[in-house]
Amino acid sequence: MLDKFNNLKVPGPTMTLISKPFWDAVAKHEFQLQKCSDCHKWVFYPRGHCPECWSDNLIWEIASGKGRLKTWSVVHKPGHSGWDEVTPYAIGLIELEEGPTMMSHLLIESDEDLIIDLPFEVSYMKCNDVWLPFFKKQIS
Amino acid sequence: MSNKRRVPLCAIVGIGEMAPKRFTEGATTLGMIAEVAKLAIQDAGLEKEAIDGLLVGPQVGETPQHVPATVAEYLGIQPKMGNVVDLGGSTGAGMLWRAAAAINFGMCETVLCVLANTRERDKLPPRSPNRNPIREFDVPFGASGANTSYALLKQRHMAEFSSTQEEFALIAHWARKNAQLNEKAIFYGKPASVLDVLNSPMIVDPLHLYEIVMPVAGGAAFIVTSAKAARSKGTPPVYLLGAGEKITHRAVSQSPSLTTTPFKYAISAALDQANVDIQEMDLLSLYDCYTSVVAVTLEDAGLCLPGKFGTWMKEHSFGYDGDWPLNTHGGQLGYGQPDLAGGMSHIIEAVRQLRHEANGRQIPNARLGLVTGNGATLSEVTALVLGAESC
Numbered sequence: 001m002l003d004k005f006n007n008l009k010v011p012g013p014t015m016t017l018i019s020k021p022f023w024d025a026v027a028k029h030e031f032q033l034q035k036c037s038d039c040h041k042w043v044f045y046p047r048g049h050c051p052e053c054w055s056d057n058l059i060w061e062i063a064s065g066k067g068r069l070k071t072w073s074v075v076h077k078p079g080h081s082g083w084d085e086v087t088p089y090a091i092g093l094i095e096l097e098e099g100p101t102m103m104s105h106l107l108i109e110s111d112e113d114l115i116i117d118l119p120f121e122v123s124y125m126k127c128n129d130v131w132l133p134f135f136k137k138q139i140s
Numbered sequence: 141m142s143n144k145r146r147v148p149l150c151a152i153v154g155i156g157e158m159a160p161k162r163f164t165e166g167a168t169t170l171g172m173i174a175e176v177a178k179l180a181i182q183d184a185g186l187e188k189e190a191i192d193g194l195l196v197g198p199q200v201g202e203t204p205q206h207v208p209a210t211v212a213e214y215l216g217i218q219p220k221m222g223n224v225v226d227l228g229g230s231t232g233a234g235m236l237w238r239a240a241a242a243i244n245f246g247m248c249e250t251v252l253c254v255l256a257n258t259r260e261r262d263k264l265p266p267r268s269p270n271r272n273p274i275r276e277f278d279v280p281f282g283a284s285g286a287n288t289s290y291a292l293l294k295q296r297h298m299a300e301f302s303s304t305q306e307e308f309a310l311i312a313h314w315a316r317k318n319a320q321l322n323e324k325a326i327f328y329g330k331p332a333s334v335l336d337v338l339n340s341p342m343i344v345d346p347l348h349l350y351e352i353v354m355p356v357a358g359g360a361a362f363i364v365t366s367a368k369a370a371r372s373k374g375t376p377p378v379y380l381l382g383a384g385e386k387i388t389h390r391a392v393s394q395s396p397s398l399t400t401t402p403f404k405y406a407i408s409a410a411l412d413q414a415n416v417d418i419q420e421m422d423l424l425s426l427y428d429c430y431t432s433v434v435a436v437t438l439e440d441a442g443l444c445l446p447g448k449f450g451t452w453m454k455e456h457s458f459g460y461d462g463d464w465p466l467n468t469h470g471g472q473l474g475y476g477q478p479d480l481a482g483g484m485s486h487i488i489e490a491v492r493q494l495r496h497e498a499n500g501r502q503i504p505n506a507r508l509g510l511v512t513g514n515g516a517t518l519s520e521v522t523a524l525v526l527g528a529e530s531c
Contacts, residue, residue: 014272045273071295074345
């Protein structure tokens with residue numbers, strides 16, 4: 001499975017100084033998110049200001065890496081041809097336990113049993129030499 | 141109804157439209173803008189010197205900056221107001237009330253709103269150099285392009301409301317059916333049954349090929365004046381009676397809801413401003429980059445309960461002679477999507493219908509139309525109520 005993704009010639013993340021801690025943590029298989037020190041809301045994607053209260057007092061904290069599936073799609077014709085080799089593949093929106101929602105790649109065998117709110121957890125995968133936070137079903 | 145007072149905000153006095161085509165050869169965006177602007181000013185019965193306001197779209201390729209100045213120079217006009225409207229598919233609709241605002245503020249009297257795009261064979265359209273944060277937090281996971289985002293929204297609708305593929309296919313079927321009465325439509329001569337839609341290739345599950353607009357080249361333009369000035373001109377004016385707009389997010393992951401949209405506010409705001417009810421509309425000219433967009437627009441417009449668009453659609457008929465004429469030009473699903481001008485096609489068709497010039501597909505006694513525009517992933521939307529002079 002690992003090689004399948006690592007050999008893909010696909011665009012990786014275009015990180016900024018602000019988002020770098022997220023990707024650095026992912027490379028160490030840690031899932032970190034920003035949290036606002038003033039209104040205490042968790043923030044994703046990484047920003048310089050909290051979208052809730054506009055505070056610039058954001059700190060990085062370890063997050064659970066767990067969430068629930070809000071919706072999903074099985075891609076047959078990818079928007080970027082670098083993904084053609086691994087079609088069909090699934091992507092989905094994960095509502096993280098901490099509150100924010102993120103897009104991710106779903107590591108699943110079949111989409112037949114997918115339902116709203118199905119628990120998922122982060123699963124690190126190397127894709128074109130970069131570690132990415134993919135998600136897999138939580139083991140019950 | 142007689143005690144209602146509608147205050148016309150401004151009027152469309154001229155329209156221009158180029159038939160969409162799959163590819164252009166050697167054409168430039170500026171050249172196509174000029175061609176379609178000429179059609180619109182001729183339709184208005186005006187000379188180009190009358191244009192003193194200019195609204196254009198963002199152009200990522202040829203002219204990334206100073207777009208109004210570049211277009212004005214190319215056209216040989218010297219407007220007193222120029223601006224870029226950047227609302228994706230909602231750009232055309234967003235232009236109309238902005239033109240009205242500029243006219244009503246006294247900045248100018250006659251505004252040209254114009255959008256056009258080239259499309260060369262074997263040449264990818266230019267892309268914006270920086271598309272963060274989508275580029276950073278969607279693309280690396282295999283979610284590139286609009287199809288995946290809209291597939292996620294459609295899947296949520298199906299999972300939450302048990303809406304069916306057949307119900308969504310009905311929307312594409314009607315678009316293709318209506319396109320058979322529009323010779324300019326890219327799918328003229330190519331109707332599609334519900335079964336044809338369901339049998340078309342699955343692109344990004346749950347979206348089939350026929351549920352997705354075909355990208356084409358084309359252009360559209362309209363001329364706006366004050367309602368007062370419009371009355372003195374020869375062309376029958378079509379009045380802007382109300383407008384509503386809302387922006388909620390950019391990336392689908394950041395959307396505040398996956399099943400209701402900013403249309404809920406925008407449509408109700410436009411109807412309120414026009415002092416009319418949705419049930420009074422003679423035409424629904426609804427932005428349709430994907431079938432699912434029409435579905436949620438019908439629901440957010442209050443025409444049916446959330447999740448029930450399919451049941452509602454099966455009870456109604458959507459041709460020009462039906463009880464709810466919908467996208468009588470074929471919508472973009474039948475007409476094709478000439479980039480941002482695709483959104484403007486919904487305005488052009490509404491003007492035609494309200495001027496009673498929709499040859500072969502004229503809605504009898506059309507007086508009021510609802511036009512919608514949608515940009516990004518149901519992120520930035522505009523709703524307009526247009527009315528014929530008789531209102």
